[in-house]
Amino acid sequence: MRLASFLAAATLALGASGALxxxxxQYPLTLENCGRQITFDKAPEKAVSIGQNSSEILLSLGLxxxxxxxxxxxxxxxxxxxxxxxxVPRISNNQPSFEAVVKTDPDLVAAQFVFDVGPNGVVGKRxxxxxxxxxxxxSPGDCIAKDNSMRDGARTKLFSMDLIYQEIAELAQIFxxxxxxxxxxxxxxxxxxxxxxxxxxxxxKDVSLLYWFSSSQLNGDAWVAxxxxxxxxITQVLGARNAVESxxxxxxxxxxxxxxxxxxxxxxxxxxxxxFPADDPKVKIDFMEKDPVVSQIDAVKKKRxxxxxxxxxxxxxxxxxxxxxxxxGLKRLQLVD
Amino acid sequence: xSFSVRDVSWxxxxxxxxxxxxxxxxxGATLGLIGPNGSGKSSLLKLLCRLRQPQGGVVTLGGDDLAxxxxxxxxxxxxxxxxxxxxxxxxxxREVVALGRTPHxxxxxxxxxxxxxxxxxxxxxxxxxxxxxQSWHTLSGGERQRVQIARALAQEPRxxxxxxxxxxxxxxxxxxxxxxxxxxxxxxxxxxxxLNLAAAFCDLVLVLKAGRxxxxxxxxxxxxxxxxxxxFGVRAQIGRSTRxxxxxIQFLYDDPVRRP
Amino acid sequence: xxxRLGGWGPRALFALAGLAVLLAAIALxxxxxxxxxxxxxxxxxxxxxxxxxxxxxxxxxxxVVWEYRMSRALVAACCGGALALSGVVLQALLRNPLAEPYxxxxxxxxxxxxxxxxxxxxxxxxxxxxxxAFLGALAAFALVxxxxxxxxxxxxxxxxxxxxxxxxxxxLTAYIVTSSADAEQARGVMFWLLGNLGGVRWPDVYLAxxxxxxxxxxxxxxxxxxxxxSFGEEAAAALGVPVARLRLVLFAATALMTAAMVSIxxxxxxxxxxxxxxxxxxxxxxxxxxxxxxxxxxxIFMVLADILSRIVVPGQILPIxxxxxxxxxxxxxxxxxxxxxxx
Numbered sequence: 054m055r056l057a058s059f060l061a062a063a064t065l066a067l068g069a070s071g072a073l074x075x076x077x078x079q080y081p082l083t084l085e086n087c088g089r090q091i092t093f094d095k096a097p098e099k100a101v102s103i104g105q106n107s108s109e110i111l112l113s114l115g116l117x118x119x120x121x122x123x124x125x126x127x128x129x130x131x132x133x134x135x136x137x138x139x140x141v142p143r144i145s146n147n148q149p150s151f152e153a154v155v156k157t158d159p160d161l162v163a164a165q166f167v168f169d170v171g172p173n174g175v176v177g178k179r180x181x182x183x184x185x186x187x188x189x190x191x192s193p194g195d196c197i198a199k200d201n202s203m204r205d206g207a208r209t210k211l212f213s214m215d216l217i218y219q220e221i222a223e224l225a226q227i228f229x230x231x232x233x234x235x236x237x238x239x240x241x242x243x244x245x246x247x248x249x250x251x252x253x254x255x256x257x258k259d260v261s262l263l264y265w266f267s268s269s270q271l272n273g274d275a276w277v278a279x280x281x282x283x284x285x286x287i288t289q290v291l292g293a294r295n296a297v298e299s300x301x302x303x304x305x306x307x308x309x310x311x312x313x314x315x316x317x318x319x320x321x322x323x324x325x326x327x328x329f330p331a332d333d334p335k336v337k338i339d340f341m342e343k344d345p346v347v348s349q350i351d352a353v354k355k356k357r358x359x360x361x362x363x364x365x366x367x368x369x370x371x372x373x374x375x376x377x378x379x380x381x382g383l384k385r386l387q388l389v390d
Numbered sequence: 391x392s393f394s395v396r397d398v399s400w401x402x403x404x405x406x407x408x409x410x411x412x413x414x415x416x417x418g419a420t421l422g423l424i425g426p427n428g429s430g431k432s433s434l435l436k437l438l439c440r441l442r443q444p445q446g447g448v449v450t451l452g453g454d455d456l457a458x459x460x461x462x463x464x465x466x467x468x469x470x471x472x473x474x475x476x477x478x479x480x481x482x483x484r485e486v487v488a489l490g491r492t493p494h495x496x497x498x499x500x501x502x503x504x505x506x507x508x509x510x511x512x513x514x515x516x517x518x519x520x521x522x523x524q525s526w527h528t529l530s531g532g533e534r535q536r537v538q539i540a541r542a543l544a545q546e547p548r549x550x551x552x553x554x555x556x557x558x559x560x561x562x563x564x565x566x567x568x569x570x571x572x573x574x575x576x577x578x579x580x581x582x583x584x585l586n587l588a589a590a591f592c593d594l595v596l597v598l599k600a601g602r603x604x605x606x607x608x609x610x611x612x613x614x615x616x617x618x619x620x621x622f623g624v625r626a627q628i629g630r631s632t633r634x635x636x637x638x639i640q641f642l643y644d645d646p647v648r649r650p
Numbered sequence: 651x652x653x654r655l656g657g658w659g660p661r662a663l664f665a666l667a668g669l670a671v672l673l674a675a676i677a678l679x680x681x682x683x684x685x686x687x688x689x690x691x692x693x694x695x696x697x698x699x700x701x702x703x704x705x706x707x708x709x710x711x712x713x714v715v716w717e718y719r720m721s722r723a724l725v726a727a728c729c730g731g732a733l734a735l736s737g738v739v740l741q742a743l744l745r746n747p748l749a750e751p752y753x754x755x756x757x758x759x760x761x762x763x764x765x766x767x768x769x770x771x772x773x774x775x776x777x778x779x780x781x782x783a784f785l786g787a788l789a790a791f792a793l794v795x796x797x798x799x800x801x802x803x804x805x806x807x808x809x810x811x812x813x814x815x816x817x818x819x820x821x822l823t824a825y826i827v828t829s830s831a832d833a834e835q836a837r838g839v840m841f842w843l844l845g846n847l848g849g850v851r852w853p854d855v856y857l858a859x860x861x862x863x864x865x866x867x868x869x870x871x872x873x874x875x876x877x878x879x880s881f882g883e884e885a886a887a888a889l890g891v892p893v894a895r896l897r898l899v900l901f902a903a904t905a906l907m908t909a910a911m912v913s914i915x916x917x918x919x920x921x922x923x924x925x926x927x928x929x930x931x932x933x934x935x936x937x938x939x940x941x942x943x944x945x946x947x948x949x950i951f952m953v954l955a956d957i958l959s960r961i962v963v964p965g966q967i968l969p970i971x972x973x974x975x976x977x978x979x980x981x982x983x984x985x986x987x988x989x990x991x992x993x
Contacts, residue, residue, distance in 0.1 A: 147832060168833075269768070269834075269835070269837070269838025269839075269841065269842070270779060270838070270842070270846075270848070270849045271849070272848070272849035272850070272851055273841075273846060273848040273849030274841070274846075274848045274849075274967065298965070299965060304966070305837075305841070305967075307684060307848055307967055308718065308848075309683055309684050309685060309714050309718050309719070310684040310685065310965075312685070312710055312713075312714060313684060313685030313714070315710075328834070328835065329768075329838070344717075345713055345717045346710060346713030346714055346717050346718060349709040349710045349713055350710055436884075439888055441884050441887055441888065460892075461887060461890050461891070461892050461893075462890040462892075463890075464890070465888060465889050465890025465891075466890065468888075469888070470885075470888040472881075472884070472885065475881045475882075475885065476881070476882075477745075477880045477881050477882075478745060478746075478747055479880050479930075479935040480930065480934070480935055481880060481935055485934075485935065485936065486880075489877060489878060489880065489881075489889060490889075492874060492875075492877070492878050492889045492890060492891070493889055493890035495874060497871055497872075497873075497874060498871075545889075
């Protein structure tokens with residue numbers, strides 16, 4: 054009996070310390086990230102994040118105090134992160150210069166896009182940062198199964214939220230805040246599961262979705278979501294089809310082609326900026342209802358529009374918002390049970 | 391009276407090219423413009439067809455002030471043959487000569503039988519009849535010159551201005567062209583370098599030096615030893631041409647020329 | 651070596667043949683596209699719209715045929731014709747076989763105007779992309795005219811002024827794009843700069859047709875005068891052509907024609923340079939024939955280029971400027987080769 058209880062106690066103790074051990078990062082930490090080995094001797098103290106998603110992940114992990122600066126923002130920060138973000142200096146909304154980043158004396162640069170930090174990085178190459186002793190972490194979502202020779206790039210495989218969860222977990226590990234990481238991931242997964250469950254019923258497979266982000270000229274070709282990007286993931290997870298077959302993330306597609314595909318639902322991108330007239334969702338809907346050809350397709354005649362924030366169409370934590378919004382929209386339009 | 395020039399001056403680039411030039415050209419006459427290079431011969435010709443405007447003085451044509459006539463009116467009466475004509479276009483001899491009919495054709499009027507007859511006659515007059523389909527670019531310098539003259543003739547002008555028309559021609563064609571010009575019932579003003587040709591074929595000669603008229607009149611009166619030395623800087627003897635009443639200049643090649 | 655057409659009989663025949671080819675090209679353009687529409691449907695749609703026949707046709711397919719493809723083909727035809735026409739006129743006036751519609755700064759200015767509106771926000775929302783492009787084109791043209799003013803605006807000086815003006819405006823465009831444009835805007839601008847018929851609808855057809863018709867009328871009325879330019883301005887003046895007035899009228903006409911077209915479809919290169927030469931090889935240098943022949947040839951070429959731009963790469967539309975260069979350059983090389991002078 055005493056051996057058994059000793060063993061039980063020992064197991065419990067081991068188990069407990071094991072659980073605690075899982076929560077703390079062992080340094081030196083080596084990770085494989087986008088084709089490179091990165092090593093950390095300790096948790097970074099001053100990080101620069103380039104890319105809104107990277108910034109929002111770090112803020113969500115409660116790391117505002119360890120963020121030296123951020124850059125590359127496409128819209129306002131998430132409401133719940135506003136207060137935390139207020140204290141973090143922002144270098145610029147556009148790509149910062151290499152020196153501007155280095156000036157903040159960081160020990161880690163977390164980037165969302167290979168376009169910004171990568172072999173042909175606009176901000177800098179990974180080697181350039183590493184030469185100065187600055188580690189770099191690139192979002193797996195942008196380098197796994199993706200050809201980044203063009204700006205938006207083209208995916209060879211469907212994007213998955215798993216890539217974002219991987220990013221959150223890895224960043225949490227690097228910064229030694231794994232508990233927060235796990236909690237955050239759990240929350241996002243729960244939201245995703247709930248949204249998917251709300252449209253379960255199989256009818257979604259008859260629905261084809263077209264995501265219209267914007268157009269440089271209203272009458273001209275439209276920037277719509279390809280089938281492998283975040284909108285493609287949203288579509289797949291909800292059991293529907295993407296109206297566009299292209300592997301590019303945001304191909305420019307003619308209205309003749311769109312009309313030919315006859316999408317069931319048109320997801321209209323909303324955003325704050327007004328860079329192009331077509332940025333305005335009202336303008337987009339108005340165009341579709343007034344164009345002599347587009348106005349004749351079912352989706353427009355029956356006003357099957359779902360408005361979705363453009364940021365949710367990016368492969369980021371906001372993709373979960375996207376899943377929720379599109380699911381709700383499909384239910385509203387009574388296309389699923 | 392055809393052309394009448396009163397006290398005309400013209401400058402270009404700050405330099406005075408023609409200085410108080412005056413002349414009267416009787417109708418039907420063939421006037422030779424002679425003088426050293428830079429004496430203003432070409433410029434005077436350009437003033438006569440109003441390709442340049444005089445800064446002083448008046449040019450009249452048939453009593454009308456040249457400045458008051460429209461370009462079209464001038465072109466219907468005065469034809470010009472430049473020293474060198476060049477084009478990048480693929481044109482045939484016919485097409486070049488046909489250009490001469492431009493002043494007489496309206497915007498949309500078709501090519502008439504009359505136009506055709508005039509064109510053929512012009513070509514025959516320069517001895518290029520039957521070569522209408524040949525490409526301009528395959529012609530020799532002399533042939534091109536003759537085609538341009540044919541073009542000018544196709545304009546049915548009353549006045550013909552020729553700027554050194556014999557420059558590239560074989561001697562036989564030089565003689566032929568000048569004989570033609572002399573024969574035509576037109577008023578012709580020909581800038582020439584060859585003094586003997588001027589003497590032989592021109593009723594009147596006008597001698598220019600540094601933009602001024604030095605002498606004017608029939609060749610026999612104008613072309614003297616003194617003038618040849620003063621204006622042209624050469625020693626010569628004036629003899630008699632095979633053409634009655636015309637002088638023939640025998641240059642004394644071994645005598646020293648005048649240093650400017 | 652070159653064919654010459656005498657008399658009105660063969661000319662009329664030739665013109666009719668050209669028109670027939672153009673109509674065939676347009677019919678082809680209307681039948682081919684990104685979505686497969688059965689020829690019967692196309693035929694019925696055209697019959698309905700043109701002759702009021704009462705066939706039943708699917709509204710979407712009929713809409714694509716008429717509202718999208720037909721308007722696009724017609725604008726392409728007008729644009730190709732206008733650019734070729736401008737090319738002929740400028741080559742005659744400037745006596746330079748490399749002259750083309752953009753030599754006076756039009757395209758460069760239009761690009762600056764377009765990026766000005768798209769990126770910097772010129773006109774504060776009141777100016778459309780086309781409006782900005784048009785104003786930019788005129789501004790560049792005015793500058794070039796100003797620079798060319800001295801020394802009687804001789805051809806060489808005019809061309810140099812055009813080069814200077816174009817370089818200036820191209821530099822401005824580059825500056826705006828590199829300093830202020832983000833990747834998206836740069837992408838949008840690029841499509842416009844290479845020519846883009848994607849946004850064309852019927853209102854554009856009316857504008858393009860009116861401009862092309864007016865331009866054609868002005869140019870053809872000066873055909874004789876243009877012939878007179880063969881041996882230079884002085885020779886033309888000596889033949890009774892009011893040179894200064896003619897240059898002004900024709901420069902203005904070609905500039906306005908080109909600026910209008912560029913503002914509708916962006917700058918499509920190659921057509922204005924090469925079609926006049928190809929037409930010359932077919933009908934000779936007489937402008938009475940050359941002008942209509944070039945206009946027709948340009949129209950046909952542009953319609954065919956538009957068709958190619960929509961089918962060459964499946965699922966994607968190439969900028970038409972890329973197609974005109976890619977397919978036009980070898981075609982022209984072939985023409986040159988076959989027309990080479992016998993030794």
